Amino acid sequence: MAQQHLDPTDPAAGVVTGDALAGYLRAQATEFLRALRLHRENGAACGPEESVDAARALRRSARRISGSLHTFRPLLDSDWSEEIRPELAWLSGTLGLEHAYEARLERLLLALHRLSGSTAFPGQTGGSAGAGRSAGATASGGTGPAVPTPAVPERGNLTVGAAKAGALLERQLTLARTRAHSSALQALGSSRFHAVADKVAVLASEVPLTPAAPTTDLRPHAAAAQERLTDAIATLPLVTAGHPYNAEALIHGLSPDPAPHPQDGPWHQVRLLLRLHRYAREVLHGSGAPVDVRLLAAGQALNRHRDASEAAAAAAQAARTPRIAPATAYALGVLHADQRHEVEAARFTFQQSWQKQTVSAP
Amino acid sequence: MAQQHLDPTDPAAGVVTGDALAGYLRAQATEFLRALRLHRENGAACGPEESVDAARALRRSARRISGSLHTFRPLLDSDWSEEIRPELAWLSGTLGLEHAYEARLERLLLALHRLSGSTAFPGQTGGSAGAGRSAGATASGGTGPAVPTPAVPERGNLTVGAAKAGALLERQLTLARTRAHSSALQALGSSRFHAVADKVAVLASEVPLTPAAPTTDLRPHAAAAQERLTDAIATLPLVTAGHPYNAEALIHGLSPDPAPHPQDGPWHQVRLLLRLHRYAREVLHGSGAPVDVRLLAAGQALNRHRDASEAAAAAAQAARTPRIAPATAYALGVLHADQRHEVEAARFTFQQSWQKQTVSAP
Numbered sequence: 001m002a003q004q005h006l007d008p009t010d011p012a013a014g015v016v017t018g019d020a021l022a023g024y025l026r027a028q029a030t031e032f033l034r035a036l037r038l039h040r041e042n043g044a045a046c047g048p049e050e051s052v053d054a055a056r057a058l059r060r061s062a063r064r065i066s067g068s069l070h071t072f073r074p075l076l077d078s079d080w081s082e083e084i085r086p087e088l089a090w091l092s093g094t095l096g097l098e099h100a101y102e103a104r105l106e107r108l109l110l111a112l113h114r115l116s117g118s119t120a121f122p123g124q125t126g127g128s129a130g131a132g133r134s135a136g137a138t139a140s141g142g143t144g145p146a147v148p149t150p151a152v153p154e155r156g157n158l159t160v161g162a163a164k165a166g167a168l169l170e171r172q173l174t175l176a177r178t179r180a181h182s183s184a185l186q187a188l189g190s191s192r193f194h195a196v197a198d199k200v201a202v203l204a205s206e207v208p209l210t211p212a213a214p215t216t217d218l219r220p221h222a223a224a225a226q227e228r229l230t231d232a233i234a235t236l237p238l239v240t241a242g243h244p245y246n247a248e249a250l251i252h253g254l255s256p257d258p259a260p261h262p263q264d265g266p267w268h269q270v271r272l273l274l275r276l277h278r279y280a281r282e283v284l285h286g287s288g289a290p291v292d293v294r295l296l297a298a299g300q301a302l303n304r305h306r307d308a309s310e311a312a313a314a315a316a317q318a319a320r321t322p323r324i325a326p327a328t329a330y331a332l333g334v335l336h337a338d339q340r341h342e343v344e345a346a347r348f349t350f351q352q353s354w355q356k357q358t359v360s361a362p
Numbered sequence: 363m364a365q366q367h368l369d370p371t372d373p374a375a376g377v378v379t380g381d382a383l384a385g386y387l388r389a390q391a392t393e394f395l396r397a398l399r400l401h402r403e404n405g406a407a408c409g410p411e412e413s414v415d416a417a418r419a420l421r422r423s424a425r426r427i428s429g430s431l432h433t434f435r436p437l438l439d440s441d442w443s444e445e446i447r448p449e450l451a452w453l454s455g456t457l458g459l460e461h462a463y464e465a466r467l468e469r470l471l472l473a474l475h476r477l478s479g480s481t482a483f484p485g486q487t488g489g490s491a492g493a494g495r496s497a498g499a500t501a502s503g504g505t506g507p508a509v510p511t512p513a514v515p516e517r518g519n520l521t522v523g524a525a526k527a528g529a530l531l532e533r534q535l536t537l538a539r540t541r542a543h544s545s546a547l548q549a550l551g552s553s554r555f556h557a558v559a560d561k562v563a564v565l566a567s568e569v570p571l572t573p574a575a576p577t578t579d580l581r582p583h584a585a586a587a588q589e590r591l592t593d594a595i596a597t598l599p600l601v602t603a604g605h606p607y608n609a610e611a612l613i614h615g616l617s618p619d620p621a622p623h624p625q626d627g628p629w630h631q632v633r634l635l636l637r638l639h640r641y642a643r644e645v646l647h648g649s650g651a652p653v654d655v656r657l658l659a660a661g662q663a664l665n666r667h668r669d670a671s672e673a674a675a676a677a678a679q680a681a682r683t684p685r686i687a688p689a690t691a692y693a694l695g696v697l698h699a700d701q702r703h704e705v706e707a708a709r710f711t712f713q714q715s716w717q718k719q720t721v722s723a724p
Contacts, residue, residue, distance in 0.1 A: 247703070333691065337698075337703070
């Protein structure tokens, strides 16, 4: 099921050593600093869009540095590594929340419009409402480069229950987003952040490799990261996921547990491992890394899985608001089920893309 | 898309004339009378199960007589034909309602259990909850021979919202069923029914064929019935239906229109035309008709489509009950969406089964 499509132990591929890792880390650290400068310059002066772009670039390099430190741990000074990794995770998490709430609200409002049979979204250029969602073509809203950000649709042409549900979600998620925004600003001004930024600035010129690292082969470590991924994928219920309309994702849809569905956990885990595998490939290939369409499609499916899972939880959470009207609760129930089916659809897409075995050079 | 898998104009097949039609109608009329006798004998003395079986057998032959009169209209005395057909439709409709409400309630309660992650149904012999629904394996609750009828599950292990939703549906659908039961009893005792029964009794011995009918070839009429079916199937959105998770069925899921989804209409129509085609095949082949698995699977998918469509409407209708709790409304929203996804799954199954072109002798 989980085929070796990239074989880092292939002797035909040239040896890649710790020097390449150092080069990669320096480049990512430089990206980080550039994004930070951009964020500071744009923060107050420019619109929120530039600020969002800069924050995304910051997170992008923070994740890559952190991921590489994890995968190639034995090649790096362990004290330094263990100190900076949780700080990068904290930063990336704090900066990501605002965008996550915004994307979640947008996803839920678009779904409410689709469920109301309303096709007219501001910012959308025609097309049928059905085109907004299909097994493979949905925007993932995650790490992909081409995330379309249509304006949040108006609630004007929604039906009463859907309109009230939309207003409730907008209130709750906007509040959460505002809080996340404040937290991010606070974090960026904190001494904790300055300490991380200083460490990354040092990394941009001087990578704390172990003495043996410059001549150590990176490929066994990359292979181990890939193995962790394929092992995790092997535990996923892919046979079920490959049967359309298996109705697995909505099981526990009415369970009293407000926590996200435990069945989603292994998929989220695979999403993270896939990311680590992708970063390890970047380290090995440098900037000339060939695009692996299968990895890309699989990653997008898992992003969509995560987004839909969290959107479904937000709808269920909103339905627990005291004193809401039955029509509002009904609309939120339909919305929750719709997003859980998006979860199921994303699993199906992942299964399909993963089965398409590609053979690419390491 | 709509392939000729049965070609009644195939010269290799022997000519089938109006005599075969007369034989078929006599046999169905005899079945009708037998079921009626059974129903009268069991009505008061035996359990409701025998009564249900007898009513089902009555409807079964009423549909076949009515369908054959329609398909082979030019071979039959038109006055007689036009008089008896609406009466048979009235009878079949009146007798079918009670069972329909019962099956609908059962479907909805089973779904509520599945959605609550509850696996223990009285009458079910183990297995995972997920096994209860898959694209191809779901009981259709229609005309298929192997419809499992588990006891209606208890509401004991449902969560609060789901339990209340279940209680509400049980109250509403049980009331509807009771009314349908009274109507059916009233109908069976009415002079209108006795007139139909008398006509069918005459039909059992004497079929009012036109003078030319005994030597008229039936096959062009059967071919026309098949053509009406394939034409109707050609208008279905089968390309969309063949893409899993296309999310079409839930569009208008939150629309204010309480009427069943208009998009379901063409599918219901195909269901009826498929039935007429099947009956025409029975007339042509007599009791030795080979079972066409493709027709069977397609018919089961369309039955499931109809059942899920009506169950979804019942859940939406129940959510309009005044003064229900938000948790109840939420559960009904999840349930509605779940059944609309069943509708979508049934369309996918139909598309899959229809694409499997089979070549069978006419």
